[in-house]
Amino acid sequence: MxxxxxxxxxxxxxxxxxxxxxxxxxxxxxxxxxxxxxxxxxxxxxxxxxxxxxxxxxxxxxxxxxxxxxxxxxxxxxxxxxxxxxxxxxxxxxxxxxxxxxxxxxxxxxxxxxxxxxxxxxxxxxxxxxxxxxxxxxxxxxxxxxxxxxxxxxxxxxxxxxxxxxxxxxxxxxxxxxxxxxxxxxxxxxxxxxxxxxxxxxxxxxxxxxxxxxxxxxxxxxxxxxxxxxxxxxxxxxxxxxxxxxxxxxxxEDGLEATFDRHAKAAERCRERGEELGLDRYPDPERSSPTVTAFHLPGDAKRVQQRVADETDIVLATGLGELEDDILRLGHMGYNAEVEKVDRAMDAVEAVLE
The missing domain is CATH 3.40.640.10 (Type I PLP-dependent aspartate aminotransferase-like (Major domain))
Known part of the structure; x- marks a missing residue:
């Protein structure tokens, strides 16, 4: 995925x-x-x-x-x-x-x-x-x-x-x-x-x-x-x-408001799971997008990304530029803006972090 x-x-x-x-x-x-x-x-x-x-x-x-x-x-x-x-x-x-x-x-x-x-x-x-x-x-x-x-x-x-x-x-x-x-x-x-x-x-x-x-x-x-x-x-x-x-x-198909709501719920679930794992968000919660969540893992983002890819079929992203190894990104947008898919991705992250 x-x-x-x-x-x-x-x-x-x-x-x-x-x-x-x-x-x-x-x-x-x-x-x-x-x-x-x-x-x-x-x-x-x-x-x-x-x-x-x-x-x-x-x-x-x-x-x-x-x-x-x-x-x-x-x-x-x-x-x-x-x-x-x-x-x-x-x-x-x-x-x-x-x-x-x-x-x-x-x-x-x-x-x-x-x-x-x-x-x-x-x-x-x-x-x-x-x-x-x-x-x-x-x-x-x-x-x-x-x-x-x-x-x-x-x-x-x-x-x-x-x-x-x-x-x-x-x-x-x-x-x-x-x-x-x-x-x-x-x-x-x-x-x-x-x-x-x-x-x-x-x-x-x-x-x-x-x-x-x-x-x-x-x-x-x-x-x-x-x-x-x-x-x-x-x-x-x-x-x-x-x-x-x-x-x-x-x-x-379900109307624009329902589509926006689906993205908001997927984002909320992703961040709930992140909080349970003790992950900080980048930036602060007030400015977090409903389409993508960025977790702050200073110096560890690429390792987590690679292990998730190696151990599951799930592909995640890291930050860009100077933040490439400091941010782990999950894109809960479009077809992936579903709570069930968020849980599947976060289960993989949790397994690696543990």
Whole structure:
């Protein structure tokens, strides 16, 4: 059993949908119809009235495409961060020849709102306002779910476009999509479809900014996807779209609230079991995501991960970067957001720790 925070285990119905013979995405209307239906289902999950698009490419494509589509050389971008992926947005800005300013907080803390507000006010006072700001809803490497509301309030006050990485939260917990200009997701996390697709909900003002920008990239570019009535910008991935469509059917089968509740109960059970074993969470409980739990095992995470893999059929994840050997992560998202599966994974962890 793969109990990682993405890619997640793909359920049988999704694998079967992917294995079917697929229509030619360039010439057969059956694919265009499925694409439209998939986008409609995604809009339900996003809980948004914004346009929703699906691109062929793993979720990182969305992060880079959002920057490439909005940021011209010299444009100022505020990267609000308390994790690896938040920091990484600055790299995309640099690659686009934008001017990134990183406002970073410690990885085990929330956003530094005072620093964010000061950066916005200083930029406005200097006559060099930020065009775009980036945030990460769920920092998967540390299991952190960020409260984006206060930052989004500040961005609204300063008329700054918002780009949010919601890759590992979308479909597992509510996301304030209609307050976000570009809200990014991917197929392989809470949807439990195979890796290979980027999803995005895009506001009207973001589309307008993209049109003014006239992005130089052809592939890492959302603008050609605004209207696909005359065809897609490039050959899409029909098997992946079929898989995502089937996965969305499963996610929406019981209703969105029931899906969120299932994730919350799985997370609660995982943390109860961790407390029984004396495991500390990273970060503190108030910021723990309902889609992934990170236990703090300083210097021991990789050993526990390897022993669980060697002694059972269960695959877990560790942290990233400097925290690689300090954090053990369990991804109770999508198909794995079930108490029974959490118990099975935690039984394996308990056996190793004992």
């Amino acid at each position: 793969r109990f990682t925070p993405g890619p997640t285990t793909v359920p049988p119905a999704v694998r079967e949908a992917m294995a079917e013979e697929q229509p030619n995405p360039n010439v057969e209307t059956a694919f265009a119809q499925r694409y439209d239906e998939t986008c409609e289902k995604l809009a339900t999950v996003y809980e948004t009235s914004h346009d929703v698009v699906v691109l062929g490419g793993e979720g990182i494509l969305g992060l880079e495409a959002a920057i490439t589509s909005l940021v011209a050389p010299g444009d100022r971008v505020l990267c609000v961060s308390n994790g690896i992926y938040g920091d990484g947005f600055a790299d995309f800005v640099d690659a686009a020849d934008g001017d990134a300013e990183l406002v970073s907080a410690p990885y085990d803390e929330g956003y530094d709102l005072e620093a964010v507000e000061a950066a916005l006010e200083d930029a406005a006072s200097a006559g060099e306002p930020f065009k775009v700001a980036t945030l990460v809803h769920c920092e998967t490497p540390t299991g952190t779910l960020n409260d984006m509301g206060p930052v989004l309030d500040l961005l609204d006050e300063h008329d700054v476009l918002s780009v949010v990485d919601a890759v590992s939260s979308l479909g597992g917990t509510p996301v304030p999509t209609d307050r976000i200009d570009v809200c990014l997701g991917a197929s392989q996390k809470c949807f439990s479809a195979p890796p290979g697709l980027t999803t995005a909900a895009i506001s009207d003002r973001a589309w307008e900014a993209m049109a003014e920008r006239e992005p130089s990239s052809l592939y890492t570019n959302f603008l050609p996807w605004r209207d696909v009535s005359d065809g897609f910008p490039y050959t899409h991935l029909p098997a992946n779209v079929a898989a995502l469509d089937a996965a969305l059917d499963l996610a929406l």
